[in-house]
Each structure stands twice: as C-alpha cells, then as structure tokens.
Amino acid sequence: xxxxxxxxxxxxxxxxxxxxxxxxxxxxxxxxxxxxxxxxxxxxxxxxxxxxxxxxxxxxxxxxxxxxxxxxxxxxxxxxxxxxxxxxxxxxxxxxxxxxxxxxxxxxxxxxxxxxxxxxxxxxxxxxxxxxxxxxxxxxxxxxxxxxxxxxxxxxxxxxxxxxxxxxxxxxxxxxxxxxxxxxxxxxxxxxxxxxxxxxxxxxxxxxxxxxxxxxxxxxxxxxxxxxxx
Amino acid sequence: xxxxxxxxxxxxxxxxxxxxxxxxxxxxxxxxxxxxxxxxxxxxxxxxxxxxxxxxxxxxxxxxxxxxxxxxxxxxxxxxxxxxxxxxxxxxxxxxxxxxxxxxxxxxxxxxxxxxxxxxxxxxxxxxxxxxxxxxxxxxxxxxxxxxxxxxxxxxxxxxxxxxxxxxxxxxxxxxxxxxxxxxxxxxxxxxxxxxxxxxxx
Numbered sequence: 412x413x414x415x416x417x418x419x420x421x422x423x424x425x426x427x428x429x430x431x432x433x434x435x436x437x438x439x440x441x442x443x444x445x446x447x448x449x450x451x452x453x454x455x456x457x458x459x460x461x462x463x464x465x466x467x468x469x470x471x472x473x474x475x476x477x478x479x480x481x482x483x484x485x486x487x488x489x490x491x492x493x494x495x496x497x498x499x500x501x502x503x504x505x506x507x508x509x510x511x512x513x514x515x516x517x518x519x520x521x522x523x524x525x526x527x528x529x530x531x532x533x534x535x536x537x538x539x540x541x542x543x544x545x546x547x548x549x550x551x552x553x554x555x556x557x558x559x560x561x562x563x564x565x566x567x568x569x570x571x572x573x574x575x576x577x578x579x580x581x582x583x584x585x586x587x588x589x590x591x592x593x594x595x596x597x598x599x600x601x602x603x604x605x606x607x608x609x610x611x612x613x614x615x616x617x618x619x620x621x622x623x624x625x626x627x628x629x630x631x632x633x634x635x636x637x638x639x640x641x
Numbered sequence: 642x643x644x645x646x647x648x649x650x651x652x653x654x655x656x657x658x659x660x661x662x663x664x665x666x667x668x669x670x671x672x673x674x675x676x677x678x679x680x681x682x683x684x685x686x687x688x689x690x691x692x693x694x695x696x697x698x699x700x701x702x703x704x705x706x707x708x709x710x711x712x713x714x715x716x717x718x719x720x721x722x723x724x725x726x727x728x729x730x731x732x733x734x735x736x737x738x739x740x741x742x743x744x745x746x747x748x749x750x751x752x753x754x755x756x757x758x759x760x761x762x763x764x765x766x767x768x769x770x771x772x773x774x775x776x777x778x779x780x781x782x783x784x785x786x787x788x789x790x791x792x793x794x795x796x797x798x799x800x801x802x803x804x805x806x807x808x809x810x811x812x813x814x815x816x817x818x819x820x821x822x823x824x825x826x827x828x829x830x831x832x833x834x835x836x837x838x839x840x841x842x843x
Contacts, residue, residue, distance in 0.1 A: 470748065470835040483647075490752060494650045498750025509745040509839065513667035514660075526750030528651035570749075 417577060417610045418444040418467060422476035425462050425633075436462040438633040439476070444612060446577070449604045451621045451641070452614040454630030460614035463630070464582045467612065468501055469493050480578070498526045502571025504600075506583035508563040510555040516542060516566045517551040523573040534573075541569040545599060561592035568599060579603070581613040585620060597623055652755040654762070661763035671735055672767055675728050679771025679815050680778060682724030686717045687779020687811045691796075692787050694807065698799050699791040707790060721818060728822035732764065736830040743830050744838025753831035760827035764819045772815025776808055 425437040437459045444450050452460050465471040466478055469485050477484045480500060488496060497503075510519050517538050524534030542551050545565040555563050564584060571579055581600065585593035601623045604611040613620060621627055622641065629636040665672040689709050696707040736743070743756055784796050 465836045468748070470839070488647070491649060492647045494747075494750050494752050495648050497748055498650050499648070503748045505839065507741075509741055509748075511742055511745065513663045518663075522746075523749045525656050526650045526652055526755075528649075 415445060416443040416479070417446045417448075417481055418442070418612065419479035419482075420463075420467070420476065421479070423463075423466060423473050423478060424475040425459075425466060425471065426474040435633045437466065437473075440633075440635055442628065442635065444610060446610055447604070447608040448626065449601065449611045449624045449641075450613070451624040451627045452612065452630060453616070453621055453627055454636070458630040459633040460630055461582055462633075464580055464612075464614050468503060468580050469496055494526070498523060499574050500576050500578060502573075502576040502579045504564070504567050504571050504579065504581040504584045506586040508555070508560075508567045508587075510563055510566055510570070512555055515552050515554055516547060516558065516569075519555070519566055520569045520573055523570060527574045529574075538569070538573065541572055542566070545569045559592075560588055561595060564588060564592075564596050565599070568596070568603075572603070576609075578610045578612065581611065581615075583615055583617075584613060585615065585617045593617060594619060650750040650752060650755075652751065652758065654758070657755070657758045657762045658766075661759060661766060664759075664763055665766055668735075671731060675731050675764070675767045675819070676771040676774065678724045678727040678731070679768060679819055680774035682717075682720045682818070683772055683775025683811060683815050684778035684782060685720045686814065687776050687807070688782035688786065689713055689717055690807055690811070691779060691783035694799055694803065695783060695787045695791060695795045699787075699795050702795070702798065704791060707787075721814075725818050725822040728764070728767075728819060729825060732760065732823050732826035733829070736760075736826050739830070740833065740838045740841040743833050744835045744841075747833075747835040747838070756831040756833075757827045760823050760830060761820055764823035764827075765816055768816040768819025769812065771819065772812035775815060776811040779811065 420440050420442040423437055423440040424435065427434045427436055440459075440463065452463055454460055462471070466473050469478070472486070477486055479485070480496060485493065485496060511522065514522065517535060520538035520541055521534040524537060525531075529537070539548075539551060542548060545568055547562060547565050547569070550558060550562060555566070558566065579600070584600065585596055588596060597617070597620050600611060600613070603609050613624070615621060624641040627639040627641055629639070693709045696709070700706050746756065784793060787795065
C-alpha cells in the first residue's frame with residue numbers, strides 16, 4: 412500500500428511541566444507532508460521547531476495527538492519497532508553533526524548499516540560509495556576531529572543515507588557552518604531531494620535553505636502560523 | 642509501510658567488541674585508570690593467595706609452618722571494594738562524556754540493551770587487562786615477600802595446574818568485579834532518552 416503522505420501530524424502537542432506552569436512547546440499541530448517534498452520549518456527560537464523535529468523522528472513522545480510515518484501511528488510501535496523505524500526509515504542530520512568521535516568517517520557512515528544487519532564488508536563498501544557521492548572519497552579514514560565543519564556535515568549526510576531512508580530530518584543543518592559551506596550543504600541536500608526523491612524536512616533559520624524548499628511552515632508559540640509555497 | 646513490514650534491528654557481540662575496542666584505543670586515559678584500579682586491587686589479592694600457596698608448598702617440602710594472617714584477607718576485600726567503586730565512578734563519567742554519542746546511536750537504531758552491551762564489553766576488556774596485570778604484579782609481590790623465608794625456588798615447586806587455577810581465578814575475579822562495577826553506569830546510559838542525550842552539551 413502506498414500512502415500519499417509520508418508524514419502526517421494530527422493534533423500534535425508536547426507540553427512540559429515547569430514547576431507550577433505548563434509550557435506548551437507544541438500545541439495542536441496538523442500537517443501532511445507528501446513523498447518527495449522539501450519542507451522547511453521556520454520560526455524564532457522557542458517556537459517549537461526542534462520539538463517538532465524530535466516528535467516526527469520518534470525521539471520524543473507527544474503529550475497529545477499522533478505522528479503517522481507511512482501511515483503507521485508511531486505511538487503504537489514498541490521499542491524494537493521504533494528502533495527499526497529510526498534505523499531504516501529516517502535519516503537524521505543535526506546542527507552539531509553528532510558524529511562518533513572515536514570512529515573514522517567510513518565507520519561513522521557504516522554504523523547505521525550495522526544496526527540494519529548488513530554484512531560488514533557490504534556496509535563499508537556502501538559507506539565508501541556514499542562518502543564519494545558527497546565529495547569525501549579521499550577522506551574516508553579521517554576522524555571527525557581531523558575534518559572541517561563542512562566535511563563533518565557531509566559525513567553526517569552520508570550517514571543519514573546509509574540505510575536508504577525515505578525521509579531526511581534535518582535540525583538546523585547549516586547552523587554551525589559559514590556562508591559558503593552552508594550553501595554547499597544546502598545544494599547537496601536539495602540535490603538528494605530532487606534526484607533521489609527523498610522527503611526532506613528541515614528546521615532552519617537559514618534564508619537560503621528556505622528559498623530552496625517546496626513549502627515553508629512558519630511556527631510561532633508551538634503552533635503553525637502559516638504555510639507558504641516556496 | 643504496513644505495520645507488519647517493520648523489521649528488527651541488529652547488533653552482535655562482535656559489533657559491540659569492535660566499537661568498544663575503538664573506544665578504549667581512542668580514550669586510553671580513562672581505560673588506563675580503570676585497568677590500573679583493577680590491577681592494584683587484584684595484585685593485592687593475588688599476592689596473598691600466592692603467598693599462601695607458596696608457604697604451603699614450602700611446608701610440604703619439610704619447611705616450617707608459615708601462613709598469611711587472616712586480617713590481610715579483610716584488607717584485600719576492602720581493596721577490591723574500593724577498586725569497584727572507583728570503576729563505577731569512572732564509568733559514570735564515561736557515560737556523561739558520551740551522552741551525545743549514546744543519543745546518536747539511538748537515532749541510528751540502537752536499543753537500550755545494545756548500549757548496555759557496549760559498556761559491559763568495554764568493561765570486560767578492561768577487567769581482563771587489569772586481571773592479567775594484577776596477577777603478574779601479585780606474582781612478583783608474592784615471590785618477593787615469601788622468597789626470603791622460603792627460598793625463591795618454592796614458586797617453581799607449586800604444581801602448574803594449581804598455578805593455572807589461581808591465574809584463572811584472579812582474571813575471572815577481575816572480570817566479574819569490572820563488569821559488576823559497570824552495571825549501574827551502563828543501565829543509566831541505556832535509559833537515556835535520545836532527545837535528552839542529544840540536547841546535552843558538555
């Protein structure tokens with residue numbers, strides 16, 4: 412069965428208890444994202460972008476409402492199934508790259524394939540290929556500390572692609588990069604979205620990133636303020 | 642995606658061993674502290690057990706009766722407890738250092754038990770290394786402390802099988818102590834929710 416919407420959010424809320432008060436980080440968000448779409452989530456800090464990112468990615472549990480990935484309500488999944496979803500269906504990209512410091516670029520990219528049960532040689536071959544495709548073919552044996560910020564983010568993108576996920580979630584992917592490097596990363600992500608048909612959801616402040624997207628979701632105070640066509 | 646199409650994630654002992662090995666290799670400092678802690682506690686233990694063995698062998702050869710004082714075994718117990726507490730402390734710090742890494746691993750598909758496995762495998766490596774070093778230190782200590790009373794060749798008169806049993810016992814004890822010390826830190830690490838772990842800045 413093929414669902415029209417790869418991501419569906421229904422009345423999604425995330426509240427935090429702060430002493431006596433309740434902070435509504437996210438408050439009743441409805442959103443559908445089509446397969447192959449490039450959606451930017453935009454808003455001032457504290458508007459709920461990262462909370463939304465975490466909930467879509469199954470990294471946090473909502474207080475109310477549901478997240479459907481390919482038609483499956485992820486709240487219904489047990490720990491094993493959720494781990495599988497994170498492993499196979501979603502690729503994560505973070506502002507601070509979050510590479511494993513003790514591993515080389517190649518091993519970092521191959522790590523998700525370990526959890527997917529891919530034989531080691533095959534995983535490493537795939538990682539090599541992915542690193543070449545993001546322009547790091549000559550740096551596969553470097554550790555993250557030996558790579559520039561832009562190169563580290565490329566490794567992180569290659570890692571996000573390791574198990575051929577349908578969805579790429581990116582949380583401020585250009586936030587720690589200078590202008591030119593940021594531009595290169597945006598081009599890379601945009602290219603993946605167009606050529607591989609990956610669904611790309613990015614929380615961002617970056618105007619260049621916003622301009623490249625199909626739709627822009629403006630957040631304010633935990634709610635969707637408006638949605639624009641890119 | 643139908644619910645039924647959801648599969649399982651994998652992470653074998655070999656995968657954990659490979660990753661733990663990389664951790665120890667890159668973070669030698671912390672590993673060295675743990676190994677030294679185990680080795681010191683254990684060398685004390687091995688010294689006493691071996692001294693006792695040497696004295697018995699000496700007696701069997703017609704020498705006078707000598708023995709280790711029982712209060713010394715109490716001291717060994719205390720030393721081993723101290724080393725366990727030290728390792729627990731060091732491993733807890735290792736967990737804090739790796740908050741982001743643990744969060745990242747969970748994003749890539751790691752289950753709670755995979756995180757536990759990683760820490761336990763790492764500590765078993767350290768336990769083995771500490772046990773080995775501790776036994777050798779203990780052997781040197783026992784030979785030095787008994788040699789003047791019994792002659793230095795008594796160590797060679799102990800049956801090889803008995804020595805092997807003491808060796809296996811020492812390394813086994815080091816392994817058990819090191820892994821026991823890591824259970825709580827590993828459990829803490831495994832229970833981290835990915836969002837908390839990723840938000841954490843050291």
